Amino acid sequence: QKEVEQNSGPLSVPEGAIASLNCTYSDRGSQSFFWYRQYSGKSPELIMSIYSNGDKEDGRFTAQLNKASQYVSLLIRDSQPSDSATYLCAGTGGGNKLTFGTGTQLKVEL
Amino acid sequence: EAGVAQSPRYKIIEKRQSVAFWCNPISGHATLYWYQQILGQGPKLLIQFQNNGVVDDSQLPKDRFSAERLKGVDSTLKIQPAKLEDSAVYLCASSLGVYAEAFFGQGTRLTVV
Numbered sequence: 001q002k003e004v005e006q007n008s009g010p011l012s013v014p015e016g017a018i019a020s021l022n023c024t025y026s027d028r029g030s031q032s033f034f035w036y037r038q039y040s041g042k043s044p045e046l047i048m049s050i051y052s053n054g055d056k057e058d059g060r061f062t063a064q065l066n067k068a069s070q071y072v073s074l075l076i077r078d079s080q081p082s083d084s085a086t087y088l089c090a091g092t093g094g095g096n097k098l099t100f101g102t103g104t105q106l107k108v109e110l
Numbered sequence: 111e112a113g114v115a116q117s118p119r120y121k122i123i124e125k126r127q128s129v130a131f132w133c134n135p136i137s138g139h140a141t142l143y144w145y146q147q148i149l150g151q152g153p154k155l156l157i158q159f160q161n162n163g164v165v166d167d168s169q170l171p172k173d174r175f176s177a178e179r180l181k182g183v184d185s186t187l188k189i190q191p192a193k194l195e196d197s198a199v200y201l202c203a204s205s206l207g208v209y210a211e212a213f214f215g216q217g218t219r220l221t222v223v
Contacts, residue, residue: 006152032209043201043214044153051209088152096208097166098143100152 003027006089006101014109019076021087021104026070029094033065035074036088038103044088048074079108112136114215116202122221128190131218135183135204141165142179143212144187145201153201159185160208192222 006023013019021035032051036044048063050056050072056063062075072091076083086103093099115134123129135142140161145153156175158165161182170177174193179185189196199219205212 034211043199043217046211046213049211090212092209095166096160097155097158098203098205098208098212099155100145102152 002101003093003099004089004091004101006087006104008102009105010107011104012107012109013079015079015081017079019079019083019106019108021074021076021089021106023072023074023089023101024070025072025091025093027091027093027095028067028070030091032092033063033072034090034098035061035063035072036090036100037083038086038088040085076106079106081108081110084108114202114204114213116200116215116218118218119216120219120221122223123192125194125222126191128188129192129220130186130188131200131202131220133185133187133202133204133215135185135202136213139204139206140182141205141208141210141212142185143201143203143205144177144185145203147199147201147217149198156187158208165208189220192220194222196220197222 035048038044050063060077064073088103089101142159144156147153157167159179177187199217203212203214
């Protein structure tokens with residue numbers, strides 16, 4: 001079982017819609033979780049971090065963490081074509097190592 | 111504040127040759143990571159340092175890969191000898207601590223021919 005799992009997509013949403021990206025993790029000892037955005041040919045860019053259960057909002061982005069169910073999600077409101085990228089979920093587990101999922105490709109269509 | 115610096119940006123080598131990558135983390139960041147990212151996949155952790163010590167290197171192919179972090183600052187990752195399957199982007203990242211946000215450098219794209 002992979003430590004961090006994501007649906008590879010692609011996930012297609014129309015411009016202006018809400019994009020919902022999901023991630024599950026296997027290590028119950030995981031303490032911190034992150035969402036990164038990666039454009040083709042570029043390195044990952046941090047967009048959200050979340051450490052406790054519940055929601056965390058930053059502009060058009062909302063991260064949600066549910067430790068009991070071991071999932072993390074990212075909502076992108078009012079999706080724009082510039083949001084088209086691969087979104088990587090990452091978590092720091094009990095071994096203190098930062099592990100990434102395979103990423104979900106998001107396409108925002110005009 | 112300066113970001114994570116990596117060099118070189120691109121490298122092409124023949125199989126069985128050796129190559130080294132360099133990383134300078136953000137000032138004050140104690141944790142440094144090296145990832146390998148193959149096209150279409152997520153970053154794979156090769157080695158994670160906390161200051162001078164190794165937190166995890168379970169996925170580092172130790173028969174050909176080596177890494178060091180001198181004085182708890184700069185780090186180098188070496189491959190000797192390289193194989194065709196080592197063609198990938200090598201990403202360095204750093205963070206204040208093991209649970210803190212990690213920031214990436216621009217990466218080194220390695221092509222082994």
